Amino acid sequence: MxxxxxxxxxxxxxxxxxxxxxxxxxxxxxxxxxxxxxxxxxxxxxxxxxxxxxxxxxxxxxxxxxxxxxxxxxxxxxxxxxxxxxxxxxxxxxxxxxxxxxxxxxxxxxxxxxxxxxxxxxxxxxxxxxxxxxxxxxxxxxxxxxxxxxxxxxxxxxxxxxxxxxxxxxxxxxxxxxxxxxxxxxxxxxxxxxxxxxxxxxxxxxxxxxxxxxxxxxxxxxxxxxxxxxxxxxxxxxxRARPGHFFGSIGLALTALSGLVLGWLGWVKFGLGESIGGRPLLIVGIGTLIAGVHFITTGVLSELLARIYFESGTVxxxxxxxxxxxxxxxxxxxxx
Missing domain, CATH: 3.90.550.10 (Spore Coat Polysaccharide Biosynthesis Protein SpsA; Chain A)
Structure with missing residues (x-):
């Protein structure tokens, strides 16, 4: 056969x-x-x-x-x-x-x-x-x-x-x-x-x-x-060759959302003179800002790890x- x-x-x-x-x-x-x-x-x-x-x-x-x-x-x-x-x-x-x-x-x-x-x-x-x-x-x-x-x-x-x-x-x-x-x-x-x-x-x-x-x-x-x-x-x-794009995109989206939220709260605070200290939206804005910065820094670290991976031998x-x-x-x- x-x-x-x-x-x-x-x-x-x-x-x-x-x-x-x-x-x-x-x-x-x-x-x-x-x-x-x-x-x-x-x-x-x-x-x-x-x-x-x-x-x-x-x-x-x-x-x-x-x-x-x-x-x-x-x-x-x-x-x-x-x-x-x-x-x-x-x-x-x-x-x-x-x-x-x-x-x-x-x-x-x-x-x-x-x-x-x-x-x-x-x-x-x-x-x-x-x-x-x-x-x-x-x-x-x-x-x-x-x-x-x-x-x-x-x-x-x-x-x-x-x-x-x-x-x-x-x-x-x-x-x-x-x-x-x-x-x-x-x-x-x-x-x-x-x-x-x-x-x-x-x-x-x-x-x-x-x-x-x-x-x-x-x-x-x-x-x-x-x-x-x-x-x-x-x-x-x-x-695989650009992990910073993955994490960075998420980070930029979160920081942009945080910018909109905090911008709105800033206008409410200084434009309308209302208190924002007790608003849940303030926590959301600060939380998304921290998360966005975290994802961006994770993307930078991932790029460094990817460079090390591609330049090193296999294990x-x-x-x-x-x-x-x-x-x-x-x-x-x-x-x-």
Whole structure:
């Protein structure tokens, strides 16, 4: 199947973060190899253990010994959460094209060659998976996800129907210009739009299977975190390089409002000779003045922090220990 696809020359890295998925390691590695039988380009599989407390690392090392050194292991020293684990995998990946996917067997590796072919043949920077027939609960997963997807698309301008699908194909040199931290993995297409144009981001329908082993790490509580993260994404997309404009605009609006209120009270005091000491409007005028000055000074400080951020080097959001599988620098699965 893979040999029938016309794909330009490249090297491929497949990144899979795991957390307490011991029963899914071996089946996933097997599925990846079955999906890439006949793949005409060198590829590697990067398994990232996010500080699992079960036998995930042992199962991953066993798979590496069984299939060869192109199966590489990145073992984080503790549980840093999915975003940091994904960043660790992206840092370890060496391919011209990088594919990420979940380790719960719900994504199907059979879609990888088709997504890579579209990425390279259409000169795209990202092909995001779309779980067209999603195999999850309706009320706890599907409905909140649909609402979130529409809200994210409207606020970010990146029109995708499924932001939450982890199966994505990236152009390696582009995704490596995006540093992931916090819980940014939910909004990677939006963050990609900060380093490339949304015209180079596309969506591809993918296969989705029900979970058969392990426990889902998601719940309805993440809806509130998504809202907060979306506000942060919107801010960074619009004002990352000029935060002073965001805070300064609010500050100027508040000080202008304060000027109108205090001006009116001044006319009442000195023009009409009335007392203003007991008027609530005086408190409003002084309060908005203080708040306006605060926002303006916050904007100045934000500009200074932004300058420091852009002029400084990056700081890793995780720490990892090197394993024997990771130490092999020239290990690729190459076509026969």
């Amino acid at each position: 893979t040999a029938a696809l016309a794909i330009p020359p490249h090297s491929l890295s497949i990144v899979v973060p795991f957390y307490n998925e011991e029963d899914n390691i071996a089946p996933l590695v097997k599925r990846v190899h079955e999906a890439l039988v006949g793949y005409e380009h060198p590829w590697e599989l990067v398994l990232v253990d996010d500080g699992s407390s079960d036998a995930t690392v042992e199962r991953a090392l066993q798979s590496a010994r069984e299939y060869g050194p192109h199966v590489r292991i990145v073992e984080l020293t503790r549980n840093f959460k999915q975003t940091a684990a994904m960043q660790a995998g992206l840092d370890a990946a060496r391919g011209d094209v990088i594919v990420t996917m979940d380790g719960d067997l719900q994504n199907d590796p059979i879609d990888i060659p088709r997504m890579v072919a579209r990425l390279l043949n259409e000169d795209l920077d990202l092909v995001a998976g779309w779980r067209q027939n999603r195999q999850d609960g309706l009320f706890l997963r599907k409905i909140p996800s649909k609402i979130a997807n529409r809200l994210i698309a409207r606020m970010t301008g990146v029109k995708l129907r499924d932001y939450g699908c982890s199966l994505k194909a990236y152009r390696g040199d582009v995704i490596k210009r995006v540093r992931l931290y916090g819980e940014m993995h939910r909004f990677i297409p939006a963050w990609m739009a900060t380093v490339t144009t949304p015209r180079r981001i596309a969506e591809e329908a993918t296969t989705h299977h029900p979970r058969t082993a392990g426990v889902s790490k998601y719940g309805i509580s993440r809806t509130f975190r998504v809202i907060l993260d979306l506000i942060a994404v919107y801010f960074f997309m619009r004002f 890793l959001s995780y720490s990892a220990r090197q394993t024997p599988a990771l130490a092999i620098d020239e290990a690729w699965h190459k076509p026969d």
